[in-house]
Amino acid sequence: MKLHFSESIQQLKTLATREILKLTQGNDIISFAGGLPAEDFFPDKSIQSAFVKVFEQGKNSLQYGITEGHSLLREEICKRMLLKGIQANLDQIQITTGSQQAIDLITKVFINRGDTILIENPTYLAALQVFQGYGANVIEVSSDDDGMNLNDLTEKIKRYQPKFIYVTPTFANPTGRVWSKERKQGILQICKQFETILIEDDPYGEIQFNKTTDCSSIYSLHTTNDFNPVLYTSTFSKIVAPALRTGWVIGNENIIQQITKAKQTADIHSSMIDQQALYFLLKDFDLDQHILTICSEYKKRKDQMTHLLKEYEIPAKWVEPQGGMFLWLTMEDSTINSAELLKKAVQKGVAFVPGTVFYTGQAEINTMRLNFTYSAFEQMEKGIKRLQHVLS
């Protein structure tokens, strides 16, 4: 029988990272590829206590919930967001199955096939995949270490009239960079001027290595009473644990209503047990103290990785990340194709993500993304040693 799949699904290429992860599973491969948090620091005992409290609530904690998400959890998230300067009421927040679902639902709510989305280049691979699946015309805006080039942005807004702009301004995936406050303020003003929606994807914003880094969210920079064009999305995956698959999106009520409608047909609602457990966790556990621990440990791992890269003379340069989970390497030899290099690397027992997959259009083939949070010191050293072998 001949199968006739939709255009959307045909346009969705299988994710390179996913195939890589498959190769590395169960083998003696040290993987710097996945965006995995370190298991050692998961607050498992506190999570378990939170689940016990859910069951103590009685049987109705096992019933269907509302699509918007558990109200008490949304309240706790609003309180946490306030600490980041993000003001939102309960009707401005939708719970999602990780922030990935937020990106998917937002795209569903805005994009007709052929509509334009502006992005940073490089940017988060799985967001690119979502946009391609919806048949969007994805256009890159030139960027540097301070964020998007605002002149190029303005020009491209005028030229393409995009439905939205997608950015990860704080400890970006894959580059690890933080936009300067000036650029953050700039993009907000431009979005207001041209009435363009801005998706601020912020899964890493709390994983901050230096107190002095300005991690303001673009959403919070809107302080006037007019329309805030920013949709802010984040997740508990990196600061609590990924298995809970709980993220959220905050924004204008009219937009959130449409996202809720999309969520209703997508899966009715996310796991209510996990949402209730997260509510108890936020209430009873010192998440901020926990985040400080993670940040301190991840900083150590980042320092160790950059130290090892120097020690083993990996011929690459990078901008020292001030937070997040990734180190973005540019090989000194600009003819190195890191996608080709990966095949050899996997044979030698080490994996990374070749930089090319994060680009649309012109890609820098000699780039790669290394995750520094997952591997403990010994493993990390073994992995970097193997990388040295591959390159020599």
Next chain:
Amino acid sequence: MKLHFSESIQQLKTLATREILKLTQGNDIISFAGGLPAEDFFPDKSIQSAFVKVFEQGKNSLQYGITEGHSLLREEICKRMLLKGIQANLDQIQITTGSQQAIDLITKVFINRGDTILIENPTYLAALQVFQGYGANVIEVSSDDDGMNLNDLTEKIKRYQPKFIYVTPTFANPTGRVWSKERKQGILQICKQFETILIEDDPYGEIQFNKTTDCSSIYSLHTTNDFNPVLYTSTFSKIVAPALRTGWVIGNENIIQQITKAKQTADIHSSMIDQQALYFLLKDFDLDQHILTICSEYKKRKDQMTHLLKEYEIPAKWVEPQGGMFLWLTMEDSTINSAELLKKAVQKGVAFVPGTVFYTGQAEINTMRLNFTYSAFEQMEKGIKRLQHVLS
């Protein structure tokens, strides 16, 4: 700022049932509207033990999982499916966030805007919403108490060349009916002949009141070695608990691969904690015995509801359901508009779903769906009494 939403989201009307549920929340309204299982029978202690076992596994149970779903859970589902005559290996099953997500992902995998889907009329409201959201041309096939009219089906396949046919052949939502085995075999043959995919949505198949009712799944009737055109979907929402949001879809490997791709961009994977807990539950808890208990209790509630409808002389007829969760009433007075009636009913403190929302095209306005599983005896009597007031 003017918001420009996508066609998809504009076509998605807010679900009537959802608005009704909102009206009934927190008020003294007895609702026969929702498709809720009875909380009294949730196996909360066993579910709690299953979660404890997840945490005993150690911290890596909190890490990201694979998109296809927890392998051990998929194995257990395969074993259960075998008891229903459904043979599938691990690569033929995708875990979803409830069976709602299975319907959404299947539609994403097959439907371009304008493609045709054939359905029963009436059919599951939230599936209709999904299909409309993807811009499908939804065409009804005439049906009677034995299932779809196979002549009309054949004619419409020839005329419209549908991408797929969507049916709930066992204890349907909203009608509660079961297709005859002959019709089940008939539709399978027709789908094979015309190379058409068949979605068999089976959330209620195990809620069976009489041992003699033939609940064969259409998927299981395919016993030859050629291509099985059936995608079978079900969920733990009705037989364990909805809050876990765990369903699955079984089918041809090539199709499942595409569904996995769609799932990857939609939300990476469903809650791994819930999936692992369900694995332990299936392994250590006598789910079949539990299902027998539910069936026996739900049959009592169904009997009570039909008894009350007679006792309070509700002027309606119905086909006695042999399973599932719903009673489908047709008011004797064919001029009664049950959507109008609902407004009065909510004022009098009782809710149901007006039948019209389950139809595309020609609707029978004097129909309504009553859920008989959620309300315990006393509440149910109070509700039916109120319904009598509304009608008198």
